[in-house]
Amino acid sequence: MRESTLWLLHIITGLLLVLFFAVHLAEFSALVGGAGYEEGLTYTLLSERAQNILYTVFYIVFLATVTYHANYGLRVLLIEWLGGRWEKAINILLILLGLAAVLYGSYVTITFHLMSVGV
Amino acid sequence: MAVTKVVEKEKEVTITFRIQRYMPEKDEKPYFKEYKIPITRGMTILDAIAYIQERVDNTLSFRASCRMGICGSCGLLVNGIPRLACQTQVLQLNTTVVELRPLPNFPIVKDLIVDFTGFFEKHRSIKPYIIRPDVSDLSDLDKEYIQSPEEHLMYLQFSYCIKCGLCYSACPTTYTDELFLGPQALTQAYRYSADTRDNGIEERLLIVDNPHGCWRCHFAGACTMVCPRGVDPALAIQLLKKEIAARRFGAKPRRELAKLAPPPKEAKPRPNIPKPPPPSV
Ligand code: SF4
Ligand code: SF4
Ligand code: FES
Numbered sequence: 001m002r003e004s005t006l007w008l009l010h011i012i013t014g015l016l017l018v019l020f021f022a023v024h025l026a027e028f029s030a031l032v033g034g035a036g037y038e039e040g041l042t043y044t045l046l047s048e049r050a051q052n053i054l055y056t057v058f059y060i061v062f063l064a065t066v067t068y069h070a071n072y073g074l075r076v077l078l079i080e081w082l083g084g085r086w087e088k089a090i091n092i093l094l095i096l097l098g099l100a101a102v103l104y105g106s107y108v109t110i111t112f113h114l115m116s117v118g119v
Numbered sequence: 120m121a122v123t124k125v126v127e128k129e130k131e132v133t134i135t136f137r138i139q140r141y142m143p144e145k146d147e148k149p150y151f152k153e154y155k156i157p158i159t160r161g162m163t164i165l166d167a168i169a170y171i172q173e174r175v176d177n178t179l180s181f182r183a184s185c186r187m188g189i190c191g192s193c194g195l196l197v198n199g200i201p202r203l204a205c206q207t208q209v210l211q212l213n214t215t216v217v218e219l220r221p222l223p224n225f226p227i228v229k230d231l232i233v234d235f236t237g238f239f240e241k242h243r244s245i246k247p248y249i250i251r252p253d254v255s256d257l258s259d260l261d262k263e264y265i266q267s268p269e270e271h272l273m274y275l276q277f278s279y280c281i282k283c284g285l286c287y288s289a290c291p292t293t294y295t296d297e298l299f300l301g302p303q304a305l306t307q308a309y310r311y312s313a314d315t316r317d318n319g320i321e322e323r324l325l326i327v328d329n330p331h332g333c334w335r336c337h338f339a340g341a342c343t344m345v346c347p348r349g350v351d352p353a354l355a356i357q358l359l360k361k362e363i364a365a366r367r368f369g370a371k372p373r374r375e376l377a378k379l380a381p382p383p384k385e386a387k388p389r390p391n392i393p394k395p396p397p398p399s400v
Contacts, residue, residue: 002325003334004363076335084298084331 006072013069020062050116056109063105067098131157134209136167138179139220140230149227151218152176158209164219165193165204168231180230188347191283195231196220201285201345222288238284241300245308245326250319252376262379270315270377277310277355279348286342286352298331302342302352305333309355312362315377324363333359 027049028040039045049055071094078090133155141149154171162170165183172179183193186205193204198218209217225233251257286302287293293301300308308327312320327333333356342352365372 002328003330003332004328004367007334008364008367079330079335080292080295084296087298087330 010069010072013065013072016065017069020058020065023058024062047112047116050109050112053113056113059109060102060106063109064102067101071095071098129159131159132210132215134158134167135216136171137216137218138168138171138231139218140179141221141227142229143227160210162209163205164195164197164202164207164209164217167209167217168204168219180232182232189281191281194222194283194285194288196222196288201288203283203285203347206347222284224288224290224293225284233284235284238287238301238303239282241304242282242307245300245304245311245323246319247304247307247311249311249314249317250322251316252318256379259379261381263382264316264377265380266315266377273315274310274313277306277313277350280306280310280350281348283347285345285347286350289341289345291339291341292335292337296331296335299335300327300332302336302356305336305359306350306352306355308333309359309362313358315374318376320362324359324366327359328363333363336360 028037075090075094078094079087082090134157136154136156137151138154139149140146140152154175156167156170156175158167163186165181165186168179168181169183172181181193181195181204183205184190186193188203188206191203194201195204196202196219197204197207198212198214201222204219219231221227221231221233225235225238228234249257280303282303284303286306290299290302292299305327308323311317312323336353336356338353338357340353343350343354346352362372
């Protein structure tokens with residue numbers, strides 16, 4: 001893939017993260033009708049929200065976005081730190097780590113959703 | 120009254136030169152050797168090392184040619200900063216100890232001489248020449264390209280590069296990623312692409328848009344700081360990124376290729392302008 005594609009995705013995910021993080025905070029904020037940061041984090045309330053499939057999808061997308069953004073940044077650092085000859089190895093390692101993070105995170109989120117709707 | 124001309128003898132200052140020496144066949148690793156020599160006003164680092172080679176130690180090796188900042192062969196690390204030896208006056212450094220090392224980021228051949236092979240290969244890889252859709256344009260010697268002064272200014276600054284490698288030796292990315300194209304080659308990729316006589320921009324953008332191309336530059340600007348010709352490689356690299364990003368966002372940068380035309384023979388010169396000498400070839 002051309003480097004500019006990866007770079008553009010990095011910028012786009014960076015912008016998306018600002019938006020996602022705002023949504024993530026707003027969910028709890030009493031200012032926009034949430035339960036506030038302390039009460040909002042109780043198990044009952046969390047599981048209530050997890051019944052909504054949109055909520056589950058949002059967090060999986062959020063996780064994938066964070067993972068891509070962080071891994072691209074890490075890749076740049078590692079290529080610079082270890083030298084360009086390690087680029088292939090670095091790519092493979094980071095793709096595997098990224099996939100593991102997203103798959104495990106999705107598994108947790110989906111399980112919680114299923115538990116909450118009582119399947 | 121008779122006018123007496125007094126010619127004062129220039130004051131001499133003794134300066135210590137700590138010079139890195141290395142002979143790969145003989146030495147295990149580079150070491151420093153000190154030379155104390157008299158320096159007068161106006162002497163450059165190049166004058167000083169030539170002095171040492173002629174009168175103190177004829178085994179010292181260095182490279183230089185034009186001694187006027189044009190050939191780009193005399194780059195050295197002077198007190199930690201890449202500079203052209205012929206363009207740096209010793210007293211301007213304001214110190215009594217001057218440390219000279221070969222340029223970093225290059226393999227050492229001997230003493231102060233480094234190997235530019237890889238550097239020139241990277242330069243060559245970006246196609247540093249005018250690419251025309253019709254190759255025969257290039258051999259049409261009776262015609263010239265029509266380019267406005269504004270179009271000329273788009274690349275003029277970048278065309279001052281003398282390939283001295285100072286930017287390359289100062290760049291932190293080149294230091295850590297040996298495959299990075301480097302500020303010099305990337306700047307030339309922009310220089311030729313921004314020239315309206317050239318039609319090779321798409322080809323060159325594909326060459327620099329790789330994991331070791333322009334995206335690895337993090338715009339620290341060390342290259343621009345040390346360039347002895349005011350080229351500003353850091354700017355050229357950001358402009359390259361801009362060209363690529365614009366295309367990735369779907370913008371179709373439109374540019375007209377400079378046309379060939381016969382030189383304006385009929386033009387009348389303004390009065391009082393002397394005639395040029397006849398052509399010599
Ligand atoms: S850009 Fe400047 S520092 Fe770099 S090689 Fe050209 S003249 Fe030398
Ligand atoms: S601006 Fe880019 S090319 Fe210039 S020294 Fe910094 S990283 Fe290297
Ligand atoms: S000797 Fe040519 S640039 Fe210094």
